[in-house]
Amino acid sequence: MRKVMIALTVLVLFTILAACSQPKVEEVKSNEAAAASTTQEEPAAAPAPAAQATESxxxxxxxxxxxxxxxxxxxxxxxxxxxxxxxxxxxxxxxxxxxxxxxxxxxxxxxxxxxxxxxxxxxxxxxxxxxxxxxxxxxxxxxxxxxxxxxxxxxxxDGQGMMVRKDSGIEKLEDMEGASICVQTGTTTELNLADQMALRGINYTPKVFPDAPSTLAAFQAGNCDGFTTDKSGLISQKQELDDPAAFQILGVTMSKEPxxxxxxxxxxxxxxxxxxxxxxxxxxxxxxxxxxxxxxxxxxxxxxxxxxxxxxxxxxxxxxxxxxxxxxxxxxxxxxxxxxxxxxxxxxxxxxxxxxxxxxxxxxxxxxxxxxx
Ligand SMILES: N[C@@H](CCC(=O)N[C@@H](CS)C(=O)NCC(=O)O)C(=O)O
Structure with missing residues (x-):
C-alpha cells in the first residue's frame, strides 16, 4: 500500500511539473504536428484554401x-x-x-x-x-x-486652393459670398469646398464638371468666379489659361491633400x-x-x-x-x-x-x- 502511495505521489508531481513547464515554440509546433498526424486518418488532402491563393x-x-x-x-x-x-x-x-x-x-x-x-x-x-x-x-x-x-x-x-481673376477684387474666401465656383466631380476638392464654405458661413453655387479641361474652360469663359482644386493643380492649370497673368491663386489653404x-x-x-x-x-x-x-x-x-x-x-x-x-x-x-x-x-x-x-x-x-x- 505504501509503495502504491509513493508511486501515485511521484506521478502527480511529475504531471504538475510537466504542466507548469512552458513548451518552446518548436515543441508546440511539433506537438501540433504530432496531434495532426494521429488525428488525421486520411493522408494530407488537397492544400487548404489559404495555400491556393490566387496568383500574386x-x-x-x-x-x-x-x-x-x-x-x-x-x-x-x-x-x-x-x-x-x-x-x-x-x-x-x-x-x-x-x-x-x-x-x-x-x-x-x-x-x-x-x-x-x-x-x-x-x-x-x-x-x-x-x-x-x-x-x-x-x-x-x-x-x-x-x-x-x-x-x-x-x-x-498638397493642399486645396482657390484661383480667381485678379480684377475680381477677391482676396480671400470671405469675399466670395454669392459666388459661383467651378469644381471637378469625384474629387476631395468638391467635398472640402462644401465643408470650408459652410464653416465660414459663405453661400456659393458649385458648378461641377467631369474633368479638368471642362472645369477650366468654364472658368476661363467667365462662368464661375472661382476655380478650386489642389494647389499643385491650380499652378498647373493656370499655365493652360490664355492669359495666366490675369489670374491669381489666393493664399488660403483649404485642406490637407497628401x-x-x-x-x-x-x-x-x-x-x-x-x-x-x-x-x-x-x-x-x-x-x-x-x-x-x-x-x-x-x-x-x-x-x-x-x-x-x-x-x-x-x-x-x-x-x-x-x-x-x-x-x-x-x-x-x-x-x-x-x-x-x-x-x-x-x-x-x-x-x-x-x-x-x-x-x-x-x-x-x-x-x-x-x-x-
Ligand atoms: N487630389 C484630389 C483631386 C484630384 C483631381 O482629380 N484633380 C483634378 C483637377 S486638377 C484633375 O486632376 N483632373 C484631371 C482630369 O480628370 O481631367 C483627389 O484625389 O480627389
Missing part, C-alpha cells in the same frame, strides 16, 4: 510583361498625354519607377499608362483594371475603406514593392545618390546603408521578390526624388513649385524613408 500581382505583371498604371492625362507636371501619345509628369515618373523596379527598365513594352478621370479611380482599382494608381490622388480614410484600397507613401504633400500611389487590398508583397520604390527615391536623395553617380557609388560606397540600398550588400530586393539592385535600377533610370521633382515641377519648369513640405526630413520637410535594413 507581381507574377501577373511579370507574365503580362508590363505594368498597368492608372494615371492622369490632363494635368501637366503630374500626368499629361502629349499629341505623340506619350505621357509625362511627376506621377507618371512614379509609374515608371515601379516598372523599373520590376523589369529593370520602363518603356512602352513594360509600362502602360491608363488615363483615368477622378471618378474612374475607385472602379479601376476594384476591378483590377490597373495594378497601381498614381494620379494626384489624396489619401483619405473613406477611400482607404470604400475603395478597398491601400495608400503608399505620400509623394506630394497625394500618392494607391493599390487594391489583398497583396502585401505588391504593397511593399510600391512603397519601397517610393522610399528608394527618398533615400537616394538623402544619401546623395543620383542617376549620374549611382553606378560609381555602387562600386565605391562604404556606408552599409547605401550598399544595402543599392543591392551590393545583403538581399533586400530579393525579400520583395525583386532583383537586389532594384533601387539602383530605379535611380539610374528615373533619378532620385529631387531629380524626379525638378524634372517635372522644379525651378526650370513652367510651374516652379517650391519644395516646401516636399523636402526631405533632413531639410525640414516631411519626406522620410524607413531604413534600408
Amino acid at each position: 500581382r507581381l507574377d501577373t505583371v511579370r507574365k503580362r510583361g508590363k505594368l498597368i498604371c492608372g494615371g492622369n492625362k490632363n494635368l501637366a507636371g503630374f500626368g499629361v498625354l502629349a499629341s505623340d501619345g506619350s505621357f509625362s509628369g511627376f506621377d507618371i515618373d512614379y509609374c515608371r519607377a515601379i516598372a523599373v523596379a520590376i523589369f529593370g527598365k520602363a518603356d512602352d513594352s513594360t509600362l502602360e499608362i491608363r488615363p483615368l478621370t477622378a471618378s474612374d479611380r475607385p472602379i479601376a482599382l476594384q476591378t483590377n483594371e490597373i495594378d497601381v494608381l498614381v494620379r494626384n490622388t489624396t489619401y483619405t480614410l473613406s477611400r482607404d475603406t470604400e475603395w478597398s484600397a491601400n495608400f503608399g507613401p505620400t509623394t506630394f504633400y 497625394l500618392g500611389p494607391a493599390y487594391a487590398h489583398g497583396d502585401d508583397q505588391w504593397a511593399d514593392i510600391v512603397d519601397w520604390t517610393v522610399y528608394c527615391t527618398f533615400s537616394a536623395e538623402e544619401f546623395g545618390v543620383t542617376s549620374a553617380n549611382v553606378d560609381d557609388i555602387a562600386k565605391t560606397a562604404e556606408d552599409p546603408n547605401i550598399r544595402r540600398m543599392l543591392g551590393v550588400e545583403g538581399e533586400l530586393g530579393k525579400g520583395l521578390g525583386l532583383d537586389n539592385d532594384f533601387c539602383a535600377n530605379i535611380i539610374r533610370e528615373m533619378g532620385n526624388y529631387e531629380e524626379i521633382y525638378n524634372r517635372n515641377l522644379g525651378p526650370d519648369t513652367a510651374f516652379s513649385v517650391p519644395r516646401g513640405l516636399n523636402s526631405l526630413w533632413t531639410d525640414g520637410g516631411l519626406l522620410y524613408s524607413p531604413p534600408f535594413r
Whole structure:
C-alpha cells in the first residue's frame, strides 16, 4: 500500500511539473504536428484554401510583361498625354519607377499608362483594371475603406486652393459670398469646398464638371468666379489659361491633400514593392545618390546603408521578390526624388513649385524613408 502511495505521489508531481513547464515554440509546433498526424486518418488532402491563393500581382505583371498604371492625362507636371501619345509628369515618373523596379527598365513594352478621370479611380482599382494608381490622388480614410484600397507613401504633400481673376477684387474666401465656383466631380476638392464654405458661413453655387479641361474652360469663359482644386493643380492649370497673368491663386489653404500611389487590398508583397520604390527615391536623395553617380557609388560606397540600398550588400530586393539592385535600377533610370521633382515641377519648369513640405526630413520637410535594413 505504501509503495502504491509513493508511486501515485511521484506521478502527480511529475504531471504538475510537466504542466507548469512552458513548451518552446518548436515543441508546440511539433506537438501540433504530432496531434495532426494521429488525428488525421486520411493522408494530407488537397492544400487548404489559404495555400491556393490566387496568383500574386507581381507574377501577373511579370507574365503580362508590363505594368498597368492608372494615371492622369490632363494635368501637366503630374500626368499629361502629349499629341505623340506619350505621357509625362511627376506621377507618371512614379509609374515608371515601379516598372523599373520590376523589369529593370520602363518603356512602352513594360509600362502602360491608363488615363483615368477622378471618378474612374475607385472602379479601376476594384476591378483590377490597373495594378497601381498614381494620379494626384489624396489619401483619405473613406477611400482607404470604400475603395478597398491601400495608400503608399505620400509623394506630394498638397493642399486645396482657390484661383480667381485678379480684377475680381477677391482676396480671400470671405469675399466670395454669392459666388459661383467651378469644381471637378469625384474629387476631395468638391467635398472640402462644401465643408470650408459652410464653416465660414459663405453661400456659393458649385458648378461641377467631369474633368479638368471642362472645369477650366468654364472658368476661363467667365462662368464661375472661382476655380478650386489642389494647389499643385491650380499652378498647373493656370499655365493652360490664355492669359495666366490675369489670374491669381489666393493664399488660403483649404485642406490637407497628401497625394500618392494607391493599390487594391489583398497583396502585401505588391504593397511593399510600391512603397519601397517610393522610399528608394527618398533615400537616394538623402544619401546623395543620383542617376549620374549611382553606378560609381555602387562600386565605391562604404556606408552599409547605401550598399544595402543599392543591392551590393545583403538581399533586400530579393525579400520583395525583386532583383537586389532594384533601387539602383530605379535611380539610374528615373533619378532620385529631387531629380524626379525638378524634372517635372522644379525651378526650370513652367510651374516652379517650391519644395516646401516636399523636402526631405533632413531639410525640414516631411519626406522620410524607413531604413534600408
Ligand atoms: N487630389 C484630389 C483631386 C484630384 C483631381 O482629380 N484633380 C483634378 C483637377 S486638377 C484633375 O486632376 N483632373 C484631371 C482630369 O480628370 O481631367 C483627389 O484625389 O480627389
